[in-house]
Amino acid sequence: MDRFFFISVLGLLIVAHRVAGNMACDSIAMLEELENFDVEEVDETELSKVPSWTSERGGKVLVNVDSYGAVGDGVSDDTQAFENAWNTACTTPKSVFLVPPGRHYLVNATRFKGPCAERLVIQIDGTIVAPDEPKNWDPNLPRLWLDFSKLNGVLFQGNGVIDGSGSKWWASSCKKNKSNPCRGAPTALTIDSSSAVKIEGLTIQNSQQMHFVISRSDSVRVSDVLVSAPEDSPNTDGIHITGSTNVVLQDCKIGTGDDCVSIVNDSSNIKMKRIFCGPGHGISIGSLGKDNSTSTVIKVVLDTAFLRETTNGLRIKTWQGGHGYVRGVRFENVAMENVVNPIIIDQFYCDSPKTCKNQTSAVEISEITYRNISGTTKSSKAMKFACSDTVPCNNIVLSNINLEKKDGTVATYCNSAKGFGYGVVHPSADCLSSHNKNYNAIGQSAITKESSVIGQTKISEFSETITEGIIHTEL
Ligand SMILES: *[C@@H]1O[C@H](CO)[C@@H](O)[C@H](O)[C@H]1NC(C)=O
Numbered sequence: 001m002d003r004f005f006f007i008s009v010l011g012l013l014i015v016a017h018r019v020a021g022n023m024a025c026d027s028i029a030m031l032e033e034l035e036n037f038d039v040e041e042v043d044e045t046e047l048s049k050v051p052s053w054t055s056e057r058g059g060k061v062l063v064n065v066d067s068y069g070a071v072g073d074g075v076s077d078d079t080q081a082f083e084n085a086w087n088t089a090c091t092t093p094k095s096v097f098l099v100p101p102g103r104h105y106l107v108n109a110t111r112f113k114g115p116c117a118e119r120l121v122i123q124i125d126g127t128i129v130a131p132d133e134p135k136n137w138d139p140n141l142p143r144l145w146l147d148f149s150k151l152n153g154v155l156f157q158g159n160g161v162i163d164g165s166g167s168k169w170w171a172s173s174c175k176k177n178k179s180n181p182c183r184g185a186p187t188a189l190t191i192d193s194s195s196a197v198k199i200e201g202l203t204i205q206n207s208q209q210m211h212f213v214i215s216r217s218d219s220v221r222v223s224d225v226l227v228s229a230p231e232d233s234p235n236t237d238g239i240h241i242t243g244s245t246n247v248v249l250q251d252c253k254i255g256t257g258d259d260c261v262s263i264v265n266d267s268s269n270i271k272m273k274r275i276f277c278g279p280g281h282g283i284s285i286g287s288l289g290k291d292n293s294t295s296t297v298i299k300v301v302l303d304t305a306f307l308r309e310t311t312n313g314l315r316i317k318t319w320q321g322g323h324g325y326v327r328g329v330r331f332e333n334v335a336m337e338n339v340v341n342p343i344i345i346d347q348f349y350c351d352s353p354k355t356c357k358n359q360t361s362a363v364e365i366s367e368i369t370y371r372n373i374s375g376t377t378k379s380s381k382a383m384k385f386a387c388s389d390t391v392p393c394n395n396i397v398l399s400n401i402n403l404e405k406k407d408g409t410v411a412t413y414c415n416s417a418k419g420f421g422y423g424v425v426h427p428s429a430d431c432l433s434s435h436n437k438n439y440n441a442i443g444q445s446a447i448t449k450e451s452s453v454i455g456q457t458k459i460s461e462f463s464e465t466i467t468e469g470i471i472h473t474e475l
């Protein structure tokens with residue numbers, strides 16, 4: 001969809017809503033701003049501080065874990081060797097912390113703390129494996145395996161594998177067997193309280209719980225990362241972003257037993273490009289607002305994704321009773337194959353053995369755009385906008401949506417959700433505006449009267465298409 005066209009439509013909406021008086025100017029501003037929020041291809045200035053291994057091989061100090069006593073037979077405990085190698089690498093400028101190829105290094109839960117000397121490269125070519133027995137896990141680090149914190153300007157790269165050996169953890173999960181206690185398990189790889197970090201080309205697999213968490217960080221770019229775990233492994237989110245800003249995920253292939261990507265509280269400016277997801281629970285914002293907590297997520301863009309055999313596609317999930325908001329999200333150019341809930345906003349999320357009561361407060365959801373989303377759905381409700389009765393979802397914008405069910409009809413479900421569609425929207429999203437049948441008033445008089453808002457020449461060019469679109473979607 002042409003950007004100018006979108007802005008034109010926004011212009012028309014400004015006009016229409018001035019008439020209807022129910023769309024605030026700052027909403028329009030957010031939609032417009034979102035429109036210009038794109039994923040820049042490589043070499044972003046914000047990450048220019050990140051060292052490159054290939055371009056500056058000279059002058060590098062190689063810190064090979066083997067030189068610090070690592071055995072790499074998958075049986076010997078290499079934790080101490082990794083810690084010692086880290087202490088050298090982190091304090092030496094331009095060093096390369098090297099995990100060489102072809103071996104399996106058994107490493108316990110470890111904190112790799114920064115800040116480090118300038119231009120550190122963490123080159124992982126071999127396999128790092130976790131001890132597989134939950135009973136022997138370090139009780140002081142119950143939720144961590146490989147935890148990197150306070151890094152600034154660091155590059156992680158290589159063809160290596162980070163393997164959480166999670167099968168015993170999964171079996172001991174309360175989601176697998178209700179008689180097990182509900183306990184959190186370690187995250188395989190964590191980047192915490194860091195900035196200007198780049199992660200390229202690694203494989204993270206079979207994590208005990210979440211695979212890769214980016215927390216309390218700024219300017220993190222993840223590319224060509226593969227995340228993989230069985231479809232039935234519990235809570236094994238692929239990439240989880242919390243308390244972070246300016247994060248880019250691109251060219252990642254993620255298939256796990258939970259969300260491929262989950263973006264939660266206090267995160268903003270998150271961009272995802274070319275993401276392959278499946279199996280898994282989809283690309284999610286949330287969950288947010290559990291136990292009456294306050295959460296915000298601002299500005300998230302997903303551009304180009306393929307989701308296959310996932311339980312959800314593009315999802316926003318919040319608990320009843322929460323506070324805060326999700327504002328400014330764009331999902332575009334997404335293809336789906338056999339996805340159960342391709343497009344879903346769920347403000348009644350309840351991942352708890354007890355049922356959750358409806359409450360009056362909820363995390364507010366607004367300025368959510370879906371554009372060029374097509375493919376096949378497993379459920380007949382291809383689009384679900386299940387919003388709180390007291391805190392409705394606002395300004396949901398749909399365009400060029402085409403979701404089909406192999407044998408059967410598809411429909412859109414709305415509860416307390418407001419917005420509009422233009423272009424082809426299938427299944428029709430009439431229910432987003434059914435509270436206001438006057439949307440046809442967007443029509444001709446408004447266009448001519450206020451055409452200066454949008455620009456005289458282009459209006460005539462586009463007005464026909466717009467009118468068609470509006471008729472087609474029966475708004
Ligand atoms: C790693 O954990 C095991 C228990 O699983 C423990 O016996 C061992 O001492 C730990 N290694 C280090 C270096 O702390």
Ligand SMILES: *[C@@H]1O[C@H](CO)[C@@H](O)[C@H](O)[C@H]1NC(C)=O
Pocket residue numbers: 177178179180
């Ligand atoms: C669930 O756990 C209980 C207690 O550990 C065990 O007796 C039971 O066999 C387990 N059930 C399954 C289906 O694994």
Ligand SMILES: *[C@@H]1O[C@H](CO)[C@@H](O)[C@H](O)[C@H]1NC(C)=O
Pocket residue numbers: 243265266289293294295296
């Ligand atoms: C969300 O982040 C904000 C800002 O850091 C914090 O004040 C709040 O407690 C967080 N909420 C939750 C649920 O963690």
Ligand SMILES: *[C@@H]1O[C@H](CO)[C@@H](O)[C@H](O)[C@H]1NC(C)=O
Pocket residue numbers: 291292321359
């Ligand atoms: C959340 O707030 C509701 C309404 O005030 C209250 O009934 C409920 O106990 C609270 N839940 C938690 C976990 O604090």
Ligand SMILES: *[C@@H]1O[C@H](CO)[C@@H](O)[C@H](O)[C@H]1NC(C)=O
Pocket residue numbers: 001304305332333334335372373
């Ligand atoms: C729509 O999305 C699909 C799937 O990602 C993509 O292949 C196609 O190029 C997009 N179309 C336009 C007009 O951008």
Ligand SMILES: *[C@@H]1O[C@H](CO)[C@@H](O)[C@H](O)[C@H]1NC(C)=O
Pocket residue numbers: 348356357358389415
């Ligand atoms: C909560 O409200 C929604 C929307 O009105 C309704 O569909 C749902 O049944 C309610 N849930 C409970 C547990 O009352």
